Structure formats: structure tokens, C-alpha cells
Amino acid sequence: MYLSLADRHGPQTDQTTSTRAKTTAIRVAPTVIALGIVSLLTDVSSEAVAAVLPLYVTGSLGLSMVAYGFLEGLHQGVSAVVRIAAGYAADRTERPKAIAIAGYGLSMVTRAGLLIVQGFAGIAVLVGLDRIGKGIRTAPRDAMIQEVSQPEHLARSFGVHRMLDTIGATIGPLLAFLVLLAVPEGYRVVFALSLAAAIIGVSVLVLFVPAIRLGAAKNSDPASASASAPSPTARTAPTGRSVRSWGRAWGTLDRPLRRLLLAAGLLGLLTVGDGFIYLAVMSHGHLDPVWFPLLFVGTNAIFLSLAIPVGRLADRTSRGAVLVLGHLFLAGAYLAAAFGGHGLWLIVALVMLGIFYAATDGVLSALAGQLSPAGRTATGIGAAQTVVAVTRLAASTGFGALWVLFGAVPIMMAAAVVLVAMLPAAWWLVVRR
Numbered sequence: 001m002y003l004s005l006a007d008r009h010g011p012q013t014d015q016t017t018s019t020r021a022k023t024t025a026i027r028v029a030p031t032v033i034a035l036g037i038v039s040l041l042t043d044v045s046s047e048a049v050a051a052v053l054p055l056y057v058t059g060s061l062g063l064s065m066v067a068y069g070f071l072e073g074l075h076q077g078v079s080a081v082v083r084i085a086a087g088y089a090a091d092r093t094e095r096p097k098a099i100a101i102a103g104y105g106l107s108m109v110t111r112a113g114l115l116i117v118q119g120f121a122g123i124a125v126l127v128g129l130d131r132i133g134k135g136i137r138t139a140p141r142d143a144m145i146q147e148v149s150q151p152e153h154l155a156r157s158f159g160v161h162r163m164l165d166t167i168g169a170t171i172g173p174l175l176a177f178l179v180l181l182a183v184p185e186g187y188r189v190v191f192a193l194s195l196a197a198a199i200i201g202v203s204v205l206v207l208f209v210p211a212i213r214l215g216a217a218k219n220s221d222p223a224s225a226s227a228s229a230p231s232p233t234a235r236t237a238p239t240g241r242s243v244r245s246w247g248r249a250w251g252t253l254d255r256p257l258r259r260l261l262l263a264a265g266l267l268g269l270l271t272v273g274d275g276f277i278y279l280a281v282m283s284h285g286h287l288d289p290v291w292f293p294l295l296f297v298g299t300n301a302i303f304l305s306l307a308i309p310v311g312r313l314a315d316r317t318s319r320g321a322v323l324v325l326g327h328l329f330l331a332g333a334y335l336a337a338a339f340g341g342h343g344l345w346l347i348v349a350l351v352m353l354g355i356f357y358a359a360t361d362g363v364l365s366a367l368a369g370q371l372s373p374a375g376r377t378a379t380g381i382g383a384a385q386t387v388v389a390v391t392r393l394a395a396s397t398g399f400g401a402l403w404v405l406f407g408a409v410p411i412m413m414a415a416a417v418v419l420v421a422m423l424p425a426a427w428w429l430v431v432r433r
Contacts, residue, residue, distance in 0.1 A: 032160055035141055039165035044168040047170075260320075368381045
């Protein structure tokens with residue numbers, strides 16, 4: 001929540017209002033907290049499933065790494081087919097909550113499907129539908145965060161949301177671990193608990209998140225418009241509703257945002273899912289499969305502890321620089337997973353991966369929102385997320401095939417080297433330009 005003394009005590013001079021607002025502002029809006037709680041519950045649901053899916057697919061179902069690579073690719077990238085469309089719809093209707101509810105609701109339904117469906121085809125369909133639900137909800141949700149946040153503290157607001165999101169992402173795998181510890185092969189118990197968490201999350205969204213209208217505050221309140229003005233580096237464009245189809249939404253994006261999308265795409269091609277990194281750790285043979293879900297917990301705990309500090313750092317320095325340099329830690333995670341599966345190398349892999357997410361997840365949305373044209377915030381954020389999802393789909397699918405051909409260690413090392421080689425190009429696109 002944020003509120004100034006001027007709001008509480010009536011009209012005051014501009015200087016007094018400005019001074020007191022600076023000293024009494026609370027920089028996170030209640031809607032950000034509410035959306036964070038929704039994401040927390042949803043991530044308890046989704047990450048509990050994600051933490052057991054690699055073992056369930058390759059162990060219980062007996063599928064190959066190629067099959068898992070395909071499912072991981074779906075998990076990473078199928079949401080791309082709807083992300084920019086959902087963002088455009090949120091901008092066009094100016095009411096993102098209803099769209100977000102549809103996305104969260106679709107993912108909730110897939111949890112029930114996991115209790116019924118067996119076999120590769122059924123699991124693939126459910127994973128795809130779940131990710132489509134994620135694609136529908138993400139841009140409208142992030143647009144709501146952008147709408148209610150102070151521009152100068154935007155990355156921090158996203159950091160707070162991602163912190164709550166990551167609490168759920170930490171609880172989910174821990175819950176899965178406890179279930180498997182108590183009930184060997186208890187995958188269906190995990191799926192049932194996942195469904196319960198998803199139902200509660202959707203209920204919180206419906207009951208406690210207000211129906212925000214995008215741009216309403218800016219259009220109706222001159223003071224609010226002034227307070228919400230974009231930072232000096234943000235690019236703006238005339239508002240309007242002349243776009244007739246979501247495909248033309250790409251054409252409304254300014255050149256700085258397009259350069260960000262290109263950089264995100266280059267880096268996304270070298271970003272594979274967490275499951276591959278953890279399976280590479282296990283390939284050394286030093287870790288019992290029952291501990292597998294705790295690897296997700298370790299990474300998410302690091303992400304949780306760093307989301308707000310790194311968001312603050314990005315706001316105070318350069319969001320683009322933090323985004324690009326964060327990929328150095330992903331390369332470090334690849335190398336640590338390649339070098340060893342126990343002791344120091346295991347810890348390094350989890351820490352590096354957690355830092356990577358803290359430096360990129362919320363920061364990318366904040367930067368995309370900052371560079372989006374006026375009236376196209378959700379479209380811009382959705383476009384960035386679409387590019388990342390598509391490239392990670394390609395990365396994960398290709399990585400599964402290369403794993404079978406060459407093995408985990410050589411591919412992890414090669415991915416780290418090529419990723420580092422990509423960073424100067426990304427820096428030139430996002431920071432120097």
C-alpha cells in the first residue's frame with residue numbers, strides 16, 4: 001500500500017506534499033500483495049506437480065529423455081501461443097482481471113485432469129493446457145501490477161510479487177517431497193493437493209483482487225497521472241484503439257522494446273528448464289531420487305531471498321544491465337551441474353540458478369512495461385513473455401535430443417560457453433542502445 005500525508009490531511013502546498021510523500025510513502029500497493037498471494041497459491045499447485053513430473057515421466061511412466069524434453073518444451077513454451085493475444089485483449093478491454101481469472105481457472109482444471117489421465121498423450125495435453133492458462137493470465141496480471149505501482153519503484157513491486165510467487169514455488173516442491181517421503185510413488189496424492197491449492201488461489205483472485213481498469217487513474221486524475229508518469233528512459237506513443245487485430249499489436253511496439261525482445265530471444269535460445277539441470281545433477285549418481293523435489297526448494301529459496309534486493313538494485317542502476325548480466329549465473333549453474341552432483345558443486349548450481357531468476361524474472365517484465373507505448377503495457381509485457389516462451393520451447397526440445405546423442409555433461413558445458421558468447425550482443429541491444 002502507498003499513501004501520503006497529503007492524502008490523509010487534505011490540501012497542502014506542493015512542496016509540503018512532495019516532502020511528506022517522500023518520507024511516508026509505502027511503496028507496494030495492496031493489489032500487488034493480493035496478486036502475490038494468488039501467485040503463491042498457484043505456484044504451490046504448479047510447482048508441486050513440476051517437482052515430480054520429471055520422475056513421474058521418466059520413472060513411473062518409463063518414457064525417454066526425448067519425451068521428457070518435449071514435455072519440458074511444452075511447459076516452457078506453449079503459453080507463447082496466447083501471451084501476446086491475452087495482453088492485447090487486456091489492453092483493448094482495459095479490464096485485465098477477467099482475463100486473468102480465465103487463465104488461472106484453466107490451469108486449475110488441468111490439476112483435476114492429472115488425477116484421471118495416464119499416458120504420454122494425455123499428460124502432454126494437460127501440460128499444454130496448463131501452460132496456455134499461464135499464458136492467458138501472466139500479461140494481464142503483470143499489467144495490473146504495473147498499473148498500481150509507482151514507476152520509480154516498478155522493479156521493486158515486481159520483486160515483491162515474485163517473492164510471494166517464489167514462496168509458493170518453494171512450498172510446492174517441499175510439499176511434494178514430504179508426500180513422496182511418506183507415500184512412495186504417491187504422485188496422485190501430490191496431484192490432489194495441487195488441485196486444492198489451485199482452487200483456493202482462484203477464489204482469492206475472484207474475491208480479493210479489485211477489478212482494475214487499465215489507464216483509468218491516468219485518464220481521470222491529473223495528479224495521479226503526474227505521479228504515474230513513466231521514467232525519463234521510458235518511451236511513449238499516442239494512445240488509441242486503432243489496432244484491429246492482436247497480430248498488429250507487434251507494430252505498436254517502439255524500437256527500444258523490439259531490441260529488448262530480440263535480446264530476450266537470443267538468450268532464451270540458451271535457457272533450458274530447471275528439470276534438465278537437476279537431472280544433470282542426478283546423472284552423476286550421487287543423489288537419491290527421493291531428494292529430487294528439494295532441488296527446486298533450494299533454488300526457490302535463493303530466488304525468494306534475492307527477488308526484492310535485486311529488484312531494488314535494478315531500479316537504482318540499470319534494469320537492462322541486471323537482466324543481461326543475470327544470465328552469467330545461468331551459465332554458472334550449467335557448469336556446476338556438469339562438474340559434479342554432490343557437495344559444493346550441487347550447492348553452487350542451486351545458488352546460481354536462484355540468482356539468475358532473481359535478476360531476470362521480474363526485471364524483464366518491469367523493463368518491458370517501461371519500454372511499452374502508452375496504452376500498450378500488457379501487450380508489451382506479453383510480447384516479451386512470448387519471445388522468451390517460444391525460444392525456451394525450442395531450447396528445451398532441442399536439449400532433450402542432444403542429451404540422448406551426446407550426454408548431459410558435454411551439452412551443459414557447451415550451453416554455458418555459447419550463452420556467455422551471446423551476452424555481448426544482448427548487452428549492445430539492451431544497454432548500449
